[in-house]
Amino acid sequence: MAVITMREALNQAIREEMLRDPDVFLMGEEVAEYQGAYKVTKGLLEQLGPKRVIDTPITELGFAGLGVGAAMVGLRPIIEFMTFNFSILATDQIINSAAKMLYMSGGQFNIPIVFRGPGGSAFQVSSQHSQALESWFAYFPGLKVVMPSTPADAKGLLKTSIRDDDPVIFIEQERMYGNKGEVSEDPEFTIPLGLADIKREGADATIVARSLMVPLALKAAEELEKQGVSCEVIDPRTIRPLDIDTILESVKKTNRVVVAEESHPFCGVAAEISLEIMERAFDYLDAPVKRVSGVDVPMPYAKNLEELAIPGVDQLVAAVREVSYM
């Protein structure tokens, strides 16, 4: 075990998997010579060479589609979006090609590909560079969607995603690249997709949080502990497939739940989780499910406005108090 950043953990995952499997290649804007716009791919060109670590033109639809085509014939591409904001240009190939190829070919062509890069809110870059897109991708059968919240999860889940035989959308929170944590150095360390993690055990209320919301939920739990409320924090880690069972187990124990996310609320992942809880654990609830989301506006630039746009610890504390009728 070593304490490393999320950025380094992701780098290790890519490096180890590329060393393990010559069919894995990495492609994206500035991934090679520039060492990655966020330095996640640092040193990979040097170690693995230009055949496997490939700088692309700014042509997201093109290289996303190229990756899907290469995956049709057995390669395992890692396609980096400089940020997920730019994946919007590639959604035709992600949704219409990657997600559907296996189905519409009657099981003949699976697409083992990872689309990865930073996503979610960034720092003061306004509307086009600061948004959470997981609900878009999670909507589609055929895609898997992963959002790690710790360096260990990032490494274990990315390795599994690269080994997975289906298209995986792997969203790294842009603000979390520098976050540190203990990470295994075992090259066989992986974490299964579709398995939620109980980030903190508790008895009185459940907070379901993903990505950037996880550290905030843990802080809120600390604060609530002082107020006499014991919180359980569940991190689904994989949005699709969603480990709803772990969430339900927790809800059945605590009977109160807050679902936190930084994304817009409308048609969001929290809405889906809340519905599943309502359908499958309604009788266990002592209060209506409470959703805490980012606000329903494009992201502003000004620091004070930006801070208001995504949930903070105080809001999570207030939400738990609300479902606890405090």
Add this chain to the structure above:
Amino acid sequence: MSKQTAPSETSTGSGEKSGTGVIDQAPPKAVAQQLKTVKQEQKQRVDDVDRETLIGLYRQMLLVRRFEEKAAEAYSKGQIGGFCHLYIGQEAVAIGAISAIRPDDYVLTSYRDHGHAIAKGISPDAVMAELFGKAGGCSRGKGGSMHMFDRKANFMGGHAIVGGQIPLATGVAFASKYKGTDQVTLCFFGEAAVNQGAFHESLNMAQLWKLPCIYICENNQYGMGTSLDRAMSFQNIAEKASAYEIASEFVDGMDVLAVKEATARAVERARKDYRPTLIEVRTYRFMGHSMSDPGSYRTRAEIEKHQERDPIKVFSSTLKEKGIIDDAALAEMEKSVREEVEQALRFAEESPQPDSEELFTNVYANPIAPGSQRTKLSNE
């Protein structure tokens, strides 16, 4: 009628105009002249091809034609659903081009894919069954008319987003180079796809990274009801290759041998040197865009004019004049092709519907039931 330009040879941006095979406003005399030219050129080309290949090409074109006529009939009876885009009139393109590659080479195309699928070696039975949405279809009834696939034949799909197959084909070619094989990829698309970003993004990458991909634009002069001149500012598609320094050719798509020859030249470039090519093939579809097209955007006279250059008629008369085949043999072939198509129809009719369980299969290659992981792990 075939002009070859490659960056190493002539400058692709020289401004030299490619002659087009057909000019819509051409007076009847000019049309007759064009017909004469295509026949003359084809006659010369015949000498370079062996008899068996010539007869095989003719039979394949006839098979695709009769197959689709039968499909149209079945569609009218309601046996085939959804969209059904026929290839009638364009057969020389897929058959000529695919005859120039090896079985282990790859083919991708658009939704107008029945002819390409058959040419690449999928049985008419499996294609017809796919049209019928049956379990015996080449995509097990889950793709339909627009999504023929066959892994064994390296037929990598009909794709229904205009231009969507172009980056995919570029990726298949990328994989061949990555693995160090000498396989090439043929990527077919209509001229309307040339206006998509995907086309330009792909050509740029293909030349930048020297990928063995051959882009074949089937210029049938219409994208649904929109004629080329209403949709494209600069209509010389072959010449657009010069923007990417890609080798290109313009070919008469009514001459199966011209298409075959041009493709063979491109295959050579791709196989030996990993160099891409853009081939613009001028062709024409005799039927509507799809079965539901009323066709109000063009005149009967225009269609009839092009039908005079029907690639199958042109080829049969060439073969007869050259003494390769006679009327008796043609009649015999017509009979056997019709039997093959009848057999395909029977196969499709008799093939069972997909099991209703099939609704849920093939969503993931590695399905993970939501919530199952924890129990699975604790049982381990």
